[in-house]
Amino acid sequence: MVASGGTRCMRWSQTMNANALRAYFREKGEETGCLAYRARMHRFFAELEPSSSHVTEQNLADRVRYILHSNTFGDAELERLRREAVPSSDGNATAGNAAPLIAQQTANVDAAVNIQFVVDSDDDGIVPHELEKMRSILEESMLETRSMPLENRPRLPRIPVSKRNRAVVRALNPMLVTYLEASRDLCETDSILFGAALAVCRIIGAKLPMAGRATQQGSAIPAWRKRIEDRIAKARALRVVRTVRMAFAGTNISLSLPDITQKLTERIDDLKQKIAAWGKRIRRFSERSRRFNQNRLFQSDQKRLYKLERPELCGAVQDRIRLTLSHFGVDCGQRP
């Protein structure tokens, strides 16, 4: 990601976020307005995250502020990190109780994840003791969802359709009936259903992103472009004649027969044309996105656009002006 100023955006993982907070809490502690804590916090963060040497003091301070205001971590998790960094800090009673609860919940979830249950090959049934385990995960998930603010709910992944996953859903369905019948309003129904979906994810071991939208390692290259580039690489790596020669080795068929030669040539031409077409598609996309960005910058900040694109753009603009003027019969000389 490239943010304003042309520097590359980094992706902050949950571990880095936690370390940023550890450094913040450790150096800032309970004090307010303490002096030079940012430098100390920065040094401590560098110890915790040696690979993040490019993070500046200001970056780190911004990041801490962002984490604290964006619900990246829940209150209980924040309190836990604070107490971990500043052991003398007692915290308030609620948070103090919440931290062990979270720890316990995490432990439960860890234990629940990816149960190796036995699926009966005939009727997709699940053995009774696994059903009990699943029921307890379901109950935990629903309990958790009920007390969780909507914005803190994790984004659930799409679950691939498989015999195993279908069996889990089939096994959970009858368990939901009791809860749904007792549900008094839509909110409760919603919470039950979300809890059930969460339970399915946990049972099958699907990876759940952290609450509040996880930071994912993104790629600047769109997926379709990567696919085309792969295709091109594969097509280029293909040695048609050599492969065919190897395939026919040991037989009496000669590759120099006119019919075979013609077919090979056609195949090679076909591949070449495909590669050219794929390449053109990528170039069209690059050009389009370059123009799109220029237009957007032109609308928002012309000064900046000319500064960034000076050499080629100035030329292009001058050409355009010259063309317009010449259209009205004005001669403006040659370009330098």
Add this chain to the structure above:
DNA sequence: TTCGAAAGACAACTCCACCA
């Protein structure tokens, strides 16, 4: 029906100016 492109909305992140 499936796949890919385009467009829009929103989230994530960075930088800078300003104030106390």
Add this chain to the structure above:
DNA sequence: TGGTGGAGTTGTCTTTCGAA
């Protein structure tokens, strides 16, 4: 020196639509 608001940029996700 630290805190903060706000602007700007880019990535990701979702929806829509057309082509195969």
